[in-house]
Amino acid sequence: MTSSIQASNAWRKLAELAENQRNLHLRDLFNADAQRFADFSLAHDGLLLDYSKQRLSRETLAAWCDLWQSADVPGWIARMRAGEHINGSEDRAVLHIALRERSSEARPEVREVLGRMRDFCAAVQGGAWLGASGERITDIVNIGIGGSDLGPRMITQALAAQCQPALRVRYVANLDAADLATTLADLQPQRTLFVVASKTFTTQETMTNARSARAWLVAALGEAAVARHFVAVSTNLAEVAKFGIDPTNTFAFWDWVGGRFSLWSAIGLPIALAVGFANFERLLDGAHAMDRHFFSAPPERNLPGILALIDIWNIDFLGAGNRAVLPYSQSLALLPRYLQQLEMESNGKRVGRDGQPVSCATAPVVWGEAGTNGQHAFYQLIHQGGRLIPCEFIALKEADFSLPGHHAMLLANCFAQSEALMRGKTLQEARDELHSAGLAADKVAQLAPFKVFPGNQPSTTLLLDRLDPCALGQLIALYEHKTFVQGIVWGINSFDQWGVEYGKQLAARLLPMLEGAQPITALDSSTAALIGACRQAKNAAGSS
Secondary structure, three states, X not given: OOOOHHHOHXXXXXXXXXXXXXXXOHHHHHHHOOOHHHHOEEEEOOEEEEOOOOOOOHHHHHHHHHHHHHOOHHHHHHHHHOOOOOEHHHOEOOOHHHHHOOOOOOOHHHHHHHHHHHHHXXXXXXXXXXXXXXXXXXXXXXXXXXXXXXXXXXXXHHXXXXXXXXXXXXXXXXXXXXXXXHHHOOOOHHHEEEEEEOOOOOOHHHHHHHHHHXXXXXXXXXXXXXXXXXXXXXXXXXXHHHHXXXXXXXXXXXXXXXXXXXXXXXXXXXXXXXHOHHHHHHHHHHHHHHHHHHHHOOHHHOHHHHHHHHHHHHHHHOOOOEEEXXXXXXXXXXHHHHHHHHHHHHHOOOEOOXXXXXXXXXXXXXXXXXXXXXXXXOHHHHHHOOOOOOEEEEEEOOOOOOOOOHHHHHHHHHHHHHHHHHHOEOHHHHHHHHHHOOOOHHHHHHHHHHHOEOOOOOEEEEEEOOOOHHHHHHHXXXXXXXXXXXXXXXXXXXXXXXXXXXXXXXXXXXXXXXXXXXXXXXXXXXXXXXXXXXXXXXXXHHHO
């Protein structure tokens, strides 16, 4: 087994505290401490973190501070900032933080690409960049997948209130033709610009969609139009040029930028086109502000550190295997999907940095839905399903889209859900409630058991002043650093993703069999039968 943080005194202290506090109910913790919110909340730069409804004590926080030091979190932060190759399995530095450095110390190559992005956005938005037929661009289609899609897509939706009215930005990621075909259905080729985002320009899903988009454009406007309707975010200039894109319209990013941490780079070009480059810079400013906080705040006052503690506590000491992310903001509806990649691809690993098995649970299953929609779907399970499901509520003090009567009602639902999950409802309270409603004694006895809520479901609430580019940049960087801290404590490399590659290798082997170019051989009976059924259906369709 790998040398583990579990051998530290701090980890053992947390395990002891978890055992001693196992039978404590959140309701009792609040009843015993009228100041609990003051002791278990943090406010910083327009963001309020309320974690008083987590099953934590002051002793838990003290042990966390010890664990922070035992895991050498400060040392790992210093190594990341210095550009050491902390992504050991890929021998790379991890410097997405350099993409949002706003001082004179910002890297020259970053400043150069940002300058080119600024000029390009101004040309497209101002009408200087015209399509092959001389018409203005009205629609942008970003073609990417994973980190080249989820972050920009989420931010574009989150900042809809700031979007440029003259440009519509859309995203295509899925290899399923339905994604691209339905996107192209109502577009005009002469007014459409494609951004192809692939570092290597060889990503199978992205390049298949890009080639199909290219064929659609060429069929309408001819081969020469490609250079005016496609730009690239890539480092492979040879492949970009072969595709027909002018290399001068290619925006670079670097090996020290991991895909799921890349939205701050040229991968964010569709964001800048959607909301304007000035707002993209404010997004960077917000992330940089969170960087400064993370680098300097002590663990007990460190927002990413406290979020990391909460997850580690719930996963490794209370036995939770999942976390529900519940944004009470329709604009943040894609945040759970974004966090799925950020956290599960980063920390969903069973092998430590030394190549040996990790001896504790790591990333939880992250899932969720925007409130109040989720209340009418899965909240029943959270309230009465008998599973430990830690919840993360995210809300805005000020609505980004204002309609009378909506926002107060939305917030009331958010806060009521976290209160209900904490308090629950006892059998006696259910009986009293039914009696007060005037029900007969026999009806009370019949219905009361159905109205019991165990409560004691831990939750955190993140309350933002408003959803503007700066606040959103802070929020995303908060989760990035939280993920980093967890990886340090668990002893894993948060910046590789070898599990993503294996399925791709197998798909490359199966494709010729599905297409009929190779016989179906050397496969298990299930995979062989599935391919055979598809080939049979294809042959039948071809002969009819």
